Amino acid sequence: MAKSGDIARVYYADRALRCEIPEHLRDKRVRATWISYRERSIWCLDFSGYENNPEGLRTEIELSDVVIRQQPKNSLLVAVVLHQTRMTPEIRAFFQGSAAREPNPIHKMAVLFLPTVRRWWYRAVQHGVWPKHTAFLNDYEQAKAWLVREGL
Secondary structure (H helix, E strand, O other): OOOEEEEEEEEEEEOEEEEEHHHHOOOOOOOOEEEEEOOOOEEEOOOOOOOOOOOHHHHHHHHHHHHOOOOOOOOOOEEEEOOOOOHHHHHHHHHHHHHHOOOOOOEEEEEEEEOOHHHHHHHHHHOOOOOOEEEOOOOOHHHHHHOOOOOO
């Protein structure tokens, strides 16, 4: 746990929520970002392309987890890109933690570009789990529309 002096406050105007980022993550380069679609905020993660950079993947996941944990229960819309990505132990742990977290801030999650065979392998062979209300899509625009659509 970071001490209060070790925390930077990051404000996302469209989200109107404050995120406290620990000092050791402040200057790290990550792809995770907030986007706004139809006046709703979506936390977007991109885990693709980290096969040769496990430290970068761990940083991306750690920062994403910090932001997710700070959101109110059942309020967060998340898009995760897994284009040509292996389900590494770090990624599996991220999804398992996201599914088991209580209280869970994730309202809906869209997983992008994960082929059906690999999704089946993850669930059946590796005993993986997905958060409730997860959709698997291959188009960014469809994912954004599904996330902001009312209902599950």
